[in-house]
Amino acid sequence: xxxxxxxxxxxxxxxxxxxxxxxxxxxxxxxxxxxxxxxxxxxxxxxxxxxxxxxxxxxxxxxxxxxxxxxxxxxxxxxxxxxxxxxxxxxxxxxxxxxxxxxxxxxxxxxxxxxxxxxxxxxxxxxxxxxxxxxxxx
Amino acid sequence: xxxxxxxxxxxxxxxxxxxxxxxxxxxxxxxxxxxxxxxxxxxxxxxxxxxxxxxxxxxxxxxxxxxxxxxxxxxxxxxxxxxxxxxxxxxxxxxxxxxxxxxxxxxxxxxxxxxxxxxxxxxxxxxxxxxxxxxxxxxxxxxxxxxxxxxxxxxxxxxxxxxxxxxxxxxxxxxxxxxxxxxxxxxxxxxxxxxxxxxxxxxxxxxxxxxxxxxxxxxxxxxxxxxxxxxxxxxxxxxxxxxxxxxxxxxxxxxxxxxxxxxxxxxxxxxxxxxxxxxxxxxxxxxxxxxxxxxxxxxxxxxxxxxxxxxxxxxxxxxxxxxxxxxxxxxxxxxxxxxxxxxxxxxxxxxxxxxxxxxxxxxxxxxxxxxxxxxxxxxxxxxxxxxxxxxxxxxxxxxxxxxxxxxxxxxxxxxxxxxxxxxxxxxxxxxxxxxxxxxxxxxxxxxxxxxxxxxxxxxxxxxxxxxxxxxxxxxxxxxxxxxxxxxxxxxxxxxxxxxxxxxxxxxxxxxxxxxxxxxxxxxxxxxxxxxxxxxxxxxxxxxxxxxxxxxxxxxxxxxxxxxxxxxxxxxxxxxxxxxxxxxxxxxxxxxxxxxxxxxxxxxxxxxxxxxxxxxxxxxxxxxxxxxxxxxxxxxxxxxxxxxxxxxxxxxxxxxx
Numbered sequence: 001x002x003x004x005x006x007x008x009x010x011x012x013x014x015x016x017x018x019x020x021x022x023x024x025x026x027x028x029x030x031x032x033x034x035x036x037x038x039x040x041x042x043x044x045x046x047x048x049x050x051x052x053x054x055x056x057x058x059x060x061x062x063x064x065x066x067x068x069x070x071x072x073x074x075x076x077x078x079x080x081x082x083x084x085x086x087x088x089x090x091x092x093x094x095x096x097x098x099x100x101x102x103x104x105x106x107x108x109x110x111x112x113x114x115x116x117x118x119x120x121x122x123x124x125x126x127x128x129x130x131x132x133x134x135x136x137x138x
Numbered sequence: 139x140x141x142x143x144x145x146x147x148x149x150x151x152x153x154x155x156x157x158x159x160x161x162x163x164x165x166x167x168x169x170x171x172x173x174x175x176x177x178x179x180x181x182x183x184x185x186x187x188x189x190x191x192x193x194x195x196x197x198x199x200x201x202x203x204x205x206x207x208x209x210x211x212x213x214x215x216x217x218x219x220x221x222x223x224x225x226x227x228x229x230x231x232x233x234x235x236x237x238x239x240x241x242x243x244x245x246x247x248x249x250x251x252x253x254x255x256x257x258x259x260x261x262x263x264x265x266x267x268x269x270x271x272x273x274x275x276x277x278x279x280x281x282x283x284x285x286x287x288x289x290x291x292x293x294x295x296x297x298x299x300x301x302x303x304x305x306x307x308x309x310x311x312x313x314x315x316x317x318x319x320x321x322x323x324x325x326x327x328x329x330x331x332x333x334x335x336x337x338x339x340x341x342x343x344x345x346x347x348x349x350x351x352x353x354x355x356x357x358x359x360x361x362x363x364x365x366x367x368x369x370x371x372x373x374x375x376x377x378x379x380x381x382x383x384x385x386x387x388x389x390x391x392x393x394x395x396x397x398x399x400x401x402x403x404x405x406x407x408x409x410x411x412x413x414x415x416x417x418x419x420x421x422x423x424x425x426x427x428x429x430x431x432x433x434x435x436x437x438x439x440x441x442x443x444x445x446x447x448x449x450x451x452x453x454x455x456x457x458x459x460x461x462x463x464x465x466x467x468x469x470x471x472x473x474x475x476x477x478x479x480x481x482x483x484x485x486x487x488x489x490x491x492x493x494x495x496x497x498x499x500x501x502x503x504x505x506x507x508x509x510x511x512x513x514x515x516x517x518x519x520x521x522x523x524x525x526x527x528x529x530x531x532x533x534x535x536x537x538x539x540x541x542x543x544x545x546x547x548x549x550x551x552x553x554x555x556x557x558x559x560x561x562x563x564x565x566x567x568x569x570x571x572x573x574x575x576x577x578x579x580x581x582x583x584x585x586x587x588x589x590x591x592x593x594x595x596x597x598x599x600x601x602x603x604x605x606x607x608x609x610x611x612x613x614x615x616x617x618x619x620x621x622x623x624x625x626x627x628x629x630x631x632x633x634x635x636x637x638x639x640x641x642x643x644x645x646x647x648x649x650x651x652x653x654x655x656x657x658x659x660x661x662x663x664x665x666x667x668x669x670x671x672x673x674x675x676x677x678x679x680x681x682x683x684x685x686x687x688x689x690x691x692x693x694x695x696x697x698x699x700x701x702x703x704x705x706x707x708x709x710x711x712x713x714x715x716x717x718x719x720x721x722x723x724x725x726x727x728x729x730x731x732x733x734x735x736x737x738x739x740x741x742x743x744x745x746x747x748x749x750x751x752x753x754x755x756x757x758x759x760x761x762x763x764x765x766x767x768x769x770x771x772x773x774x775x776x777x778x779x780x781x782x783x784x785x786x787x788x789x790x791x792x793x794x
Contacts, residue, residue, distance in 0.1 A: 029738060031674030032631040039630065055329075069329030074363045077329070078370040078438060085441040093630040097671065100633070 024102050026114060032097040040090050047083055056084065057128035057135055062095065062116035063088045067128050067135060091115070159183060172196055187211030187220065198286070201227065208235075216240055227283060231256075250277075266311070271301040278322055290331045295322030299339075316341045322362070329365075336362035337373070344383075354380035368438035374398035386412050400434075401426040419460040428452050428475055444628045447480030452489065468495045472505070483628060486510040488519075493526075500527040514579050516541055529554035541578055543570030543589065558599030565592040572612055585647050586612035601625040604636075613651075615643035615660070631672045638665040642685045652785055655696030660685040661729065675774070678735050683745070684728040693755060693763070694723045700784045701731075701754055701765050704777065725759025731767075733777075740772045 047064070050056040050072065057067035064084050069077050095115060099108040120129045123138045130136075164177040176192025191204040203226070210221035219236040233248040233256075244260035255274040261267060278292035285291055299317035303310065318339040325332035342355035361373040379393035388409040395403045403423040410417050432450035440446050452475030459467040475489040488508025494501045503524040510517035518539025525532050532551040537544050550563040569589040576584045593606025604622040611617070622636035640663040649657045662685045668678040684691070730745030731754050744752035744767055755765035 030671055030676045032633075032671030032676070035672045035674070036631060066328070066330065068327075069365075070325060070327075070332075072329065074332060074334050074365045075370065077332075077365045078368060081368050081438070082441050082446075085446070089442065090630050093626075097631050101676070 024098075024104070024107055024111065026098065026111065028098055028101045030097065030101045033094065033101065036090050036094040036097060040087065040094070043083060043087050043090070047087060050080060050083075051124070051127050054126070054128050054137070055080070057130060058116075058119050058123055060116055060120075060130040062112045062119060063091055065130075181211065185210055199284070201283075228280065231280065256280075266304065266306050268302065268304045271303075273297045273299050273301075273317065278319070278324075288326070290324045290326040290333075292322065292324045295324075295336065296320045297322075310346060312343070312345045314343045330367040331365070333364040334362060336364070338362070349385055351383045352381075353383065354378075368441070369435065370438070371434060383411070386410065387417070397430070399427060400430050415463075416460065419458070421456070421458040421460075423456045425453055425455060428454050428472075444479075444483075449476075449478050449480070451476045464497060466497045469493070470495070482511075482514065484510070484512050493524075495526055497528055500525065502526070503531075515575070516578050518544075540567070541570045542574045543587075544568045545592075555599065560596070560598050562594060562596035564594045566590075567592060567610070582651050582653075584612060584651050586614065588612070597627075602627050612640075613643040613647045616641045634668075634670040634673070636668055638663070638668060640664070642687075649697060654784065655698075655700050656692075656694040656723070657697045657729075658690050658692040659726075659729070660687070660689055675735060679732075680735070681730070681732040683730040691726050691728075691758070692723045693726050693729075695721065698724070698755065698763060698765055703784055704731075704780050721761055724757070724761050724763040726762065727756045727758025729755050733772075735774055738774050740774050740777055742767060742770055742772055 047056060051058075053071050054067060055069055055072050056064050059065050064087055066077075066080065066084065069080065072080055095108050095112040096105070098111050099105050120131075123129050125138050127138050128135050129138060160181040162179040162181070164179070165175075167174045167177060173195040174191050174193065176190070178190045180188045180190070182188075187208040189206040189208075192202065194201045194204045205226040206220075206223055207226075208220035208223045210219070212219040217236060217238045217240075219234075221234050223233050223235060225231070225233075231248050231250045231254075233246060235244075235246045237244045242262040244258070244262070246256075246258040248256040253275040254277060255272070256276050257272040257274075258269065259272075260269045276297040278295040278297050282291040282293070297317055297319055299315065301315040301317070302313070304312040316339070320337050322336040323332075323334045336359065338357065338359040338361070340355065340357050342353065344351050344353035355378070357375075357377040359373050359375045363373075364371045374397060376396045377393065379390055381388065381390040381392075383389070388411050390405065390407040390409070393405050393407075395405070397403075401423060403421060403426070405419060405421040407419040408417040409415070429449065429451040432448075437445065437448070453473045454475060455469070455471040457467070457469040458465065470493040472489050472491055472493075476485075476487045477489070478485045478487075486507045487510060489505065490507075491503065491505030493503040493505065495503070503526055504521070505524065506519070506521040507517075508519050520536065520538050522536050523533060530551070530553045532549070533547070534549060536547045536550065538547065544567075546566045546568065547563045548565060550561070552559060552561040554560075567589050569587040572584040572586040572588060575588060576582060588610040590609040591606075592604065592608060595602065595604050597603075602624040604619070606620075608619040608622065609616065618639045618641075620637045620639075623634070625633040625635075640661075642660045643663065645657040645659045645661055648661075649655060661682055663680070663682050665678050665680045668680075669676050728745050732743045733740040735741075742752070744754045745756050746753045748766065751766040751768040752770070753764060754767050755763065757764040
């Protein structure tokens with residue numbers, strides 16, 4: 001009986017948090033979001049060839065990482081590190097800013113998860129995405 | 139070294155005469171770090187031999203289906219010889235092998251093409267045995283099969299040189315080598331540790347006495363590029379080093395590293411090879427070129443930090459002392475150094491000084507700089523004395539020239555806490571003229587001056603806060619800023635919050651500055667609950683209203699038109715139709731406009747409500763004019779666009 005009550009409470013708690021979170025506006029637009037999206041888009045032009053070649057992959061936590069740098073000229077690998085660090089910095093700031101604009105800074109983690117799923121869903125054929133701890137090619 | 143043979147089967151197969159051969163089938167051989175399964179030696183009667191191993195394991199490496207074919211095979215009581223042999227894994231590298239049972243001499247020579255040669259000579263006759271290896275144009279890629287696959291493996295390049303190994307009944311006694319590499323390339327699977335076109339030489343000599351090895355060596359890396367995540371380095375490095383190893387600790391008694399264009403660094407260190415950790419290190423570098431030192435060796439580790447986009451130049455000396463897992467002392471001397479942020483957030487130029495830092499003692503640093511900038515605001519020449527005690531830094535007072543004024547800092551303190559670096563100070567801003575400041579920041583030239591007392595500024599590792607009220611004067615009025623806070627100041631989206639109260643600004647100066655169309659009078663501006671993300675407003679409650687009191691109030695027709703344009707459609711329809719449009723300026727009683735910005739929309743209001751609209755300019759005197767606004771909700775971006783059009787080119791304003 002106790003177990004059932006526990007499960008019921010668990011389900012209630014889950015649906016409550018889901019219902020609370022459902023109110024988050026992922027598409028919210030603020031000058032911060034606009035600036036970050038512009039910056040992400042501009043830098044993506046430089047990153048795109050590395051995504052296409054498989055040198056860079058999408059992680060399960062909504063970021064980018066070097067997957068296989070072998071195809072990148074040695075002299076460009078450090079610059080690629082810098083590009084990824086900057087893009088990840090902007091992505092982290094975007095998740096934080098959307099949570100802040102929603103009036104719930106504590107939602108940052110959930111917003112990151114939603115974006116992580118979205119980036120992976122929208123990945124182009126041939127790109128590499130992290131799944132279950134390993135890499136999968138779309 | 140004595141393989142235990144589990145099974146040994148000797149089969150003497152009765153073969154047809156035309157294919158007669160002897161086949162020795164040695165099942166499995168195993169020994170520590172060595173195992174071979176399914177070992178078969180076939181000896182056809184044509185003088186050749188073939189050794190087959192189904193599986194071979196040596197020191198953790200595994201191979202399957204290994205086959206060695208000897209075109210000429212001799213086995214006698216005197217010697218074992220295998221000529222023109224081929225290994226199936228390296229068919230392009232035929233070799234000869236011989237071992238003389240009497241003299242206990244071994245010879246192995248691998249050769250390919252007309253140039254490549256690997257020669258191993260072993261002499262095990264005496265108690266002091268030795269093995270010599272000679273390489274001539276040896277292709278480095280051949281070593282890949284012998285190395286652990288998770289390490290960077292050579293893919294191309296030529297090796298020339300020798301390796302000499304001596305030993306006795308107790309094991310190794312001396313290892314010497316001198317190898318030159320050309321066009322060497324290697325990489326690990328992920329490409330994070332890789333090199334290309336390396337050229338250089340390495341020499342080493344290690345001698346054992348009892349359980350201790352004394353060694354010295356030299357590395358001369360002349361050309362080529364190396365990427366060792368996150369470092370990217372090019373040739374022109376050389377290293378000489380000497381020390382000892384007792385099986386547990388590797389001591390570098392002295393080493394000297396030279397990098398062309400940077401300078402020379404001397405170091406000594408103690409490394410725990412079992413725990414893989416640095417126990418002690420002393421490093422000394424004199425007159426180092428800071429630009430390549432910072433760009434090549436430090437910045438790659440700082441990409442996520444404030445210094446990630448910075449460049450450093452000038453010269454400097456460094457002395458670093460590391461003990462017990464932490465830095466104990468660091469002496470830095472800077473000579474004409476400059477630090478510039480690539481995103482123009484900060485800069486310091488002409489930096490000179492000495493910083494004798496100690497982990498557990500109080501010291502004083504003296505640093506001066508010729509000029510600098512913070513978020514575009516120019517800083518002048520300053521001299522700073524900093525008291526240091528571990529991770530606590532403080533200065534009782536310092537003066538920083540800011541534009542044409544100065545900021546006097548009192549009780550500055552900086553310390554490392556759990557949440558990162560924290561600092562605070564109080565200060566006094568001596569008048570900074572607004573024309574000079576606006577010129578420096580590329581703003582329209584404003585009149586007035588910025589001065590006041592800064593009760594307290596603090597940073598807690600995340601947010602910068604100004605305690606109390608910041609007070610300064612512009613446009614002949616006063617400005618008071620309260621509850622000012624800047625979160626994530628060097629991040630991609632800094633968040634500025636606070637309140638702003640301006641009193642009795644001179645409208646004449648203000649409208650002239652922004653080319654708005656002339657107005658006379660005084661206004662109060664209040665901006666409460668303000669939030670700027672990335673320096674763009676996202677929320678506030680702003681109100682502009684005529685200041686109380688008696689003063690001359692006139693508004694030009696151009697200003698009327700511009701205010702109307704800001705108010706949106708229908709705001710000034712009355713002007714065009716009336717005779718008032720022939721007049722150049724009008725009297726007014728009061729002006730008022732408010733905007734509550736939320737979610738990108740500005741909820742607008744005026745001094746009062748009238749006829750379904752709101753009054754922005756309430757007429758008074760002769761001739762008088764009233765300007766109305768009818769749009770209660772205006773998109774913030776739309777409002778900014780209107781303002782930009784008004785300020786850029788008044789002739790483009792369309793009054794509907």
